Amino acid sequence: MVTINPVVETLTSTKEVSLSERDKDWIVVQKVQAGHVGAFDQLVQKYRGQIFSVVYNMTGNREDASDLTQEIFIKAFQAMNRFKGKSTFFTWLYRIAINNTITFIKKTRNRRFINYENINEEVTAADIIERLTAKNRTEKAVLIQELQERLNESLLKLSPKHRAVVILHEIEGLEHARIAEITKTSVGTVRSRLHYAKQQLQIYLKDYFG
Amino acid sequence: MSDKRNKGREEIKLEELLRFKRSERPDQTFWNKFDCQLHQRMLQTLIKKKPWHLQLANGFTGLILQFVGFALAATVIMMLVVRPSWVVTAINVAFLQENFSVAKSAASMQVTMVGLPQSFKVPADYQIDAISASEAIYDPGFEHYFGVDAIQVAVNSDTDYSDDSVLIYTAFGDESIASLVF
Numbered sequence: 001m002v003t004i005n006p007v008v009e010t011l012t013s014t015k016e017v018s019l020s021e022r023d024k025d026w027i028v029v030q031k032v033q034a035g036h037v038g039a040f041d042q043l044v045q046k047y048r049g050q051i052f053s054v055v056y057n058m059t060g061n062r063e064d065a066s067d068l069t070q071e072i073f074i075k076a077f078q079a080m081n082r083f084k085g086k087s088t089f090f091t092w093l094y095r096i097a098i099n100n101t102i103t104f105i106k107k108t109r110n111r112r113f114i115n116y117e118n119i120n121e122e123v124t125a126a127d128i129i130e131r132l133t134a135k136n137r138t139e140k141a142v143l144i145q146e147l148q149e150r151l152n153e154s155l156l157k158l159s160p161k162h163r164a165v166v167i168l169h170e171i172e173g174l175e176h177a178r179i180a181e182i183t184k185t186s187v188g189t190v191r192s193r194l195h196y197a198k199q200q201l202q203i204y205l206k207d208y209f210g
Numbered sequence: 211m212s213d214k215r216n217k218g219r220e221e222i223k224l225e226e227l228l229r230f231k232r233s234e235r236p237d238q239t240f241w242n243k244f245d246c247q248l249h250q251r252m253l254q255t256l257i258k259k260k261p262w263h264l265q266l267a268n269g270f271t272g273l274i275l276q277f278v279g280f281a282l283a284a285t286v287i288m289m290l291v292v293r294p295s296w297v298v299t300a301i302n303v304a305f306l307q308e309n310f311s312v313a314k315s316a317a318s319m320q321v322t323m324v325g326l327p328q329s330f331k332v333p334a335d336y337q338i339d340a341i342s343a344s345e346a347i348y349d350p351g352f353e354h355y356f357g358v359d360a361i362q363v364a365v366n367s368d369t370d371y372s373d374d375s376v377l378i379y380t381a382f383g384d385e386s387i388a389s390l391v392f
Contacts, residue, residue, distance in 0.1 A: 057231055073252075
């Protein structure tokens with residue numbers, strides 16, 4: 001089912017996290033560390049969309065992503081006193097998210113249940129959908145559903161580590177260096193994983209090219 | 211219209227397809243439910259008690275740590291406050307080094323008990339005989355009574371050399387000062 005959601009959330013990840021942004025987070029973190037539990041809600045409101053997006057694209061399941069995102073925030077809250085501000089809160093939270101999601105995927109390897117999220121056509125998909133519709137001469141709604149399924153299936157065929165890199169770079173728009181920081185690997189490793197993952201996706205989605 | 215057709219003919223890139231995933235966003239109803247569930251779970255986490263076995267383990271570990279702490283503190287206090295009389299102090303060590311040199315004349319040596327109260331002080335009724343090899347050579351009154359100078363050295367014979375030995379006479383002859391038997 002395709003619903004049009006007029007609410008367009010800005011992709012914060014595509015913006016650069018400025019120093020002031022880092023400072024703002026640090027102030028809130030210090031409040032939480034001092035015992036102001038309510039201050040944590042500010043961080044949840046700020047990052048829930050991005051964390052959910054990563055987890056959803058990693059798992060391919062809306063309900064699992066919701067549960068897992070909540071769990072990630074609870075773990076972050078519990079570990080808040082261990083956060084010393086060496087990295088940005090954003091990087092730290094993403095690291096918790098990626099590690100927990102990979103653990104979840106490994107645990108539920110044999111259980112594959114796909115439950116897709118609604119499409120918000122107004123975000124970025126309009127142009128590509130128009131071109132695909134013109135090319136394939138199919139109905140827009142059918143094409144969108146098909147594309148969504150094919151993309152999710154293709155992503156799920158990748159290993160969790162390759163999947164994480166593709167999602168963080170191509171969907172969330174993070175830079176290589178930031179991904180390396182989150183995944184605790186080198187920039188070279190990130191580039192290599194990205195290259196391999198894209199090669200694989202080209203094969204899985206070959207019907208859409210050419 | 212012609213622009214649209216041209217666009218359709220354009221090559222579609224993987225990056226563009228993947229960007230389509232950005233459009234999969236939950237609506238506000240989802241977020242309201244999400245926030246409600248998260249608050250409930252956080253409250254549960256805050257008030258949740260640890261399981262009984264963890265509580266017990268924590269309590270037990272705490273008791274052990276307390277006991278070890280008290281024992282350590284008591285030991286340190288004992289070492290600092292109570293010093294037994296037989297413990298050799300720095301002054302005693304200096305005294306011993308000065309007076310118990312082997313090269314000194316042993317006859318004149320008097321052993322004094324240091325560190326004991328006066329009532330426990332006992333007069334020395336013994337002497338320490340010291341043999342100094344270097345002095346013995348030049349002492350005309352010193353009598354050689356060591357007999358034959360010999361060094362017995364074990365010799366490796368095949369695999370077992372425990373019983374095999376050979377007698378080696380030293381090059382010093384009668385002038386040597388001691389016989390060494392290994």
